[in-house]
Amino acid sequence: MHAPMAPTGSTDILAIANAPVLWLCVAGVFGVIVVQSLIFLRAVRRAAPSVQMTPADIRTSFRSGAVSAIGPSLAVALVAIALLALFGAPAVLSRIGLIGSAAYDVSAAGIAAGTLGAKLGDESYTQSVFAVAFFAMSIGGAMWMIATLILTPLLRRGDAKIRAINPAAMAIVPAAALIGAFACLGFTELPKSGTHVVTCAVSAAVMALSLLLAKTLGKSWLREWGLGISIVTALGAALLTSGS
Amino acid sequence: MTATSTAPAATDQAMAEFDRTTSRWGRATMIAGLLVSIAGPLYLVFAGGLDIAPAQLWIAFAAVAATFGIIWIVEPLTYYPILGPAAMYQAFMIGNISNKLLPAALIAQTNIGAKPGTRRGQLASVVAICGAAAVHLASLALFVGLLGSWLISVIPPAAMNVTRLYVLPAVLGAVLVQAIVSMKQPRTTVIALAVAAAVVFLVLPAVPGLAMVSTAIAVLGTVLLAWFFRSRQPASKARPAQPVHLE
Numbered sequence: 001m002h003a004p005m006a007p008t009g010s011t012d013i014l015a016i017a018n019a020p021v022l023w024l025c026v027a028g029v030f031g032v033i034v035v036q037s038l039i040f041l042r043a044v045r046r047a048a049p050s051v052q053m054t055p056a057d058i059r060t061s062f063r064s065g066a067v068s069a070i071g072p073s074l075a076v077a078l079v080a081i082a083l084l085a086l087f088g089a090p091a092v093l094s095r096i097g098l099i100g101s102a103a104y105d106v107s108a109a110g111i112a113a114g115t116l117g118a119k120l121g122d123e124s125y126t127q128s129v130f131a132v133a134f135f136a137m138s139i140g141g142a143m144w145m146i147a148t149l150i151l152t153p154l155l156r157r158g159d160a161k162i163r164a165i166n167p168a169a170m171a172i173v174p175a176a177a178l179i180g181a182f183a184c185l186g187f188t189e190l191p192k193s194g195t196h197v198v199t200c201a202v203s204a205a206v207m208a209l210s211l212l213l214a215k216t217l218g219k220s221w222l223r224e225w226g227l228g229i230s231i232v233t234a235l236g237a238a239l240l241t242s243g244s
Numbered sequence: 245m246t247a248t249s250t251a252p253a254a255t256d257q258a259m260a261e262f263d264r265t266t267s268r269w270g271r272a273t274m275i276a277g278l279l280v281s282i283a284g285p286l287y288l289v290f291a292g293g294l295d296i297a298p299a300q301l302w303i304a305f306a307a308v309a310a311t312f313g314i315i316w317i318v319e320p321l322t323y324y325p326i327l328g329p330a331a332m333y334q335a336f337m338i339g340n341i342s343n344k345l346l347p348a349a350l351i352a353q354t355n356i357g358a359k360p361g362t363r364r365g366q367l368a369s370v371v372a373i374c375g376a377a378a379v380h381l382a383s384l385a386l387f388v389g390l391l392g393s394w395l396i397s398v399i400p401p402a403a404m405n406v407t408r409l410y411v412l413p414a415v416l417g418a419v420l421v422q423a424i425v426s427m428k429q430p431r432t433t434v435i436a437l438a439v440a441a442a443v444v445f446l447v448l449p450a451v452p453g454l455a456m457v458s459t460a461i462a463v464l465g466t467v468l469l470a471w472f473f474r475s476r477q478p479a480s481k482a483r484p485a486q487p488v489h490l491e
Binding site for chain 1: 254255257258259261262263265266267269270271273274275276277278280281282283284285286287288289292294295296298301302303304305307308309311312313314315316317318319320321322324329330332333334336337338339340343344345347348349351352353354355356358360362363364367368369370371372373374375376377378379380381383384385387388389391392393395396399403404406407408409410411412413414415416417418419420421422423424425427429432433435436438440441443444445456459460462463465466467469470471474
């Protein structure tokens with residue numbers, strides 16, 4: 001595809017990715033989550049005595065949640081750092097760190113760039129392409145929240161129509177959609193260059209090894225860290241292969 | 245403890261009050277989070293002086309929707325029975341549900357001896373998710389916001405370039421393996437790999453104009469074929485739906 005966007009051809013992504021407005025929005029998302037947590041904690045404290053939940057139980061629950069989140073949070077931070085060069089800190093913090101996930105947001109950005117005939121990271125990845133990719137992944141990410149906002153009240157009422165969805169369809173359709181999407185996106189990377197092939201293969205192999213070791217040795221932290229370890233190892237391989 | 249003598253009616257009333265508060269404020273905070281999260285890209289696109297045509301935005305969004313539209317709806321459906329209504333509004337804003345929030349909730353329930361699905365278990369998971377969110381926000385601000393920004397400033401430009409160029413295959417290789425392993429559906433996996441390979445290596449070289457919609461074609465093709473060739477074992481033996489691990 002050769003249809004690069006001519007007018008704003010600057011590839012200095014980080015110049016616009018670090019715009020103060022974007023940092024303000026990140027602070028806003030952080031703020032909303034803090035406010036929500038405080039409101040929910042207060043609601044729990046009010047309801048707790050009626051179900052024999054003591055203040056000590058609440059403290060224990062909070063501490064358990066916090067401690068068990070340390071590992072996964074650091075693993076997410078590692079993945080996020082690897083994506084800083086591509087999206088800049090504000091987009092990474094609000095999209096990959098919160099709300100979305102690396103798998104979805106990177107895929108969405110790649111798909112969006114593709115519709116402009118551009119590729120993430122190379123000379124066709126201009127400021128305009130970044131803005132369109134950021135737009136597409138954010139609006140796409142918002143669709144999860146819209147679905148949650150619509151479906152949660154329906155499910156609370158025990159809507160029979162939703163419960164009647166065929167369980168086989170619920171198992172097969174999403175799995176097929178996800179594996180089909182990631183397989184297609186992954187294969188699309190391969191014809192780009194030999195280094196792309198090596199990077200993708202190393203990443204897949206390291207993930208397979210991490211999951212295998214996690215299962216055979218019973219080390220579940222390997223499952224959490226698998227994505228971060230795979231990305232860093234694959235980038236190391238890319239650095240060696242591309243010879244720069 | 246005085247609460248042990250409380251009549252069931254008082255329990256119901258207190259929990260109804262909890263449901264009301266968390267539904268109302270859960271919705272309000274989630275809408276606020278949604279608006280703030282799209283404000284940044286909207287500003288860049290419309291006020292960033294980048295000369296972007298609206299058609300480009302909608303085409304990009306349509307391509308993303310064609311790929312992930314099914315997941316947007318299925319994921320909230322599969323998590324609802326595990327999370328309950330209150331935690332839904334937390335989980336889909338904080339993200340990383342399967343790898344962080346669910347384990348946090350389960351450990352908290354175990355530690356205070358509450359069973360999942362009970363009211364006590366529901367309250368424990370809401371509190372645990374608050375704890376997980378606190379740690380997550382702190383770690384992101386510290387390691388990505390501060391340390392990451394510093395790293396970007398000291399990393400040699402050559403390494404930056406390599407990262408930018410190859411981070412997409414570095415993410416996708418691992419994500420594909422993870423999706424295949426966690427879904428545990430060999431038949432669907434084979435179909436997905438075959439369809440994707442056919443689209444990328446046969447259809448695209450022949451019709452390059454389809455590059456824009458290649459992922460959508462692969463998704464649609466895989467879903468149709470996987471459904472058509474699904475194993476028709478008795479319902480009792482069929483595996484229950486696995487939660488989809490994307491958020």
